[in-house]
Amino acid sequence: xxxxxxxxxxxxxxxxxxxxxxxxxxxxxxxxxxxxxxxxxxxxxxxxxxxxxxxxxxxxxxxxxxxxxxxxxxxxxxxxxxxxxxxxxxxxxxxxxxxxxxxxxxxxxxxxxxxxxxxxxxxxxxxxxxxxxxxxxxxxxxxxxxxxxxxxxxxxxxxxxxxxxxxxxxxxxxxxxxxxxxxxxxxxxxxxxxxxxxxxxxxxxxxxxxxxxxxxxxxxxxxxxxxxxxxxxxxxxxxxxxxxxxxxxxxxxxxxxxxxxxxxxxxxxxxxxxxxxxxxxxxxx
Numbered sequence: 001x002x003x004x005x006x007x008x009x010x011x012x013x014x015x016x017x018x019x020x021x022x023x024x025x026x027x028x029x030x031x032x033x034x035x036x037x038x039x040x041x042x043x044x045x046x047x048x049x050x051x052x053x054x055x056x057x058x059x060x061x062x063x064x065x066x067x068x069x070x071x072x073x074x075x076x077x078x079x080x081x082x083x084x085x086x087x088x089x090x091x092x093x094x095x096x097x098x099x100x101x102x103x104x105x106x107x108x109x110x111x112x113x114x115x116x117x118x119x120x121x122x123x124x125x126x127x128x129x130x131x132x133x134x135x136x137x138x139x140x141x142x143x144x145x146x147x148x149x150x151x152x153x154x155x156x157x158x159x160x161x162x163x164x165x166x167x168x169x170x171x172x173x174x175x176x177x178x179x180x181x182x183x184x185x186x187x188x189x190x191x192x193x194x195x196x197x198x199x200x201x202x203x204x205x206x207x208x209x210x211x212x213x214x215x216x217x218x219x220x221x222x223x224x225x226x227x228x229x230x231x232x233x234x235x236x237x238x239x240x241x242x243x244x245x246x247x248x249x250x251x252x253x254x255x256x257x258x259x260x261x262x263x264x265x266x267x268x269x270x271x272x273x274x275x276x277x278x279x280x281x282x283x284x285x
Contacts, residue, residue, distance in 0.1 A: 022047050025057045026195045028064075033197070033227050033234075037064045052090045053129040055097070055163035056196070062101040067231075075102055089124035092116050096133045104140075113137055128158035132167075139167050144175045162196065165189050169202055179209035190219070197226035201233035204240060213244040220244070230264040238264055239271055246278060254278040 028043030044061040048054060065074040078098040085091040096116030103110030114137045120130035135150035151168040154161050165185050173182035183206035189199035204220035207213075220237040227234025242257035258275040262268065 022050060022054075022057070024050065025054070025060070026193075028057070029060060029195055032060055032064055033229065033231055035067070035229060035231070037068050040064045048094075052094065053127070053158065053161075055129055055132045055161055056166075056193075058094065058097050058129075059163060062097060066101060066104075071102055071105065074098060087123055089120040089127045090129060092120035092123070093127055093129040093133055096120065096130070100133065100136060100140075103137075110137060110140070126157055128154045128161055128164075131157070132161055132164045135164065135167060139171070144171050147171065160192065162189055162193055162199075166198060166202070169206075173202065173206055173209065177209075179206040182206045183210070195226065197223045197237075198233045200226065201237045201240075204237060204244075208240060208244060211247075213247045216244050217241055224260070228264075235261060235264045235268075239268070239274070242271075242274055242278065246274070246281075249281075251278045251281045254281075 024043045025047040028040045028047060031037070031040035031043065041061065041064050044057055044064060047057040048061055051057065062074060065071055075098045078095050082088070082091040082095040093116065096113045099109050099113035099116060103113050114134065117130045117133040117137065120127050121134070124130075131150045131154035135147045135154065138144075138147035138150065141147075148168060148171050151164040151171075154164040155168070158164075166189060169182045169185035169189070172178045172185070183203065186199055186202040186206060189196060190203055193199060200219040200223040204216040204218075204223065207216035207219070220241045223237035224234050224241065227237070230236075230238070238257065238261035242254045242261060245251070245254035245257055255275065255278045258271050258278055261271045262275060265271065
């Protein structure tokens with residue numbers, strides 16, 4: 001099965017997928033990154049109701065409650081809806097997503113998440129949300145071959161599943177050390193959803209690994225601009241901009257970049273060390 005993964009990835013990239021982004025999701029993401037979670041939640045909830053298998057909208061909705069320190073409210077709500085809908089596969093998969101969030105805080109709940117995803121897939125073999133969910137669980141467990149298989153299966157059903165594309169790209173980039181293939185997936189993500197900061201970050205990260213430092217700066221800046229508080233990948237993007245400039249011996253620009261990153265996370269020892277290195281470096285040294 002896994003020997004066919006790269007063929008499946010190439011097929012997905014070649015599809016020329018149309019944009020699927022919803023205005024409510026995009027507006028919800030803007031509020032999310034401004035830390036206006038009470039504004040983000042109704043928008044993201046509407047996006048989920050419009051497209052119940054939109055894993056990215058579901059993830060942002062759950063993360064908004066997490067940032068509010070109110071996991072119990074959303075988990076209870078999804079549990080009640082799942083009970084009311086009986087054996088509805090999508091409701092089961094959404095409950096699996098809720099338990100996945102809870103499992104990040106209470107690890108023993110993670111197995112309950114996996115059970116709900118498996119039940120959903122058993123009841124409906126075309127439930128892409130269930131396969132992406134299983135992939136997320138195994139990704140969290142660092143069982144990457146199994147995670148990869150489920151993400152590929154989800155994408156065969158729903159090629160527009162940004163969460164599955166994102167995590168599959170991460171495996172290709174980080175674990176398989178194939179930045180060229182990861183880059184194709186992340187470029188597709190930012191074409192479909194240009195307001196998604198993490199997509200831009202991983203485009204830049206893949207370009208960095210390919211030693212295309214000049215090209216990497218643009219998407220990394222885009223990520224930093226979309227996530228100025230560093231809620232998801234904004235801080236990592238800000239730091240990697242500095243690393244790009246260091247690779248190009250452009251130390252004044254590296255200093256500016258690391259100073260911007262330090263404002264986002266003053267406690268970062270990595271940024272402090274790199275900032276000092278940039279300050280003591282000389283061009284062409």
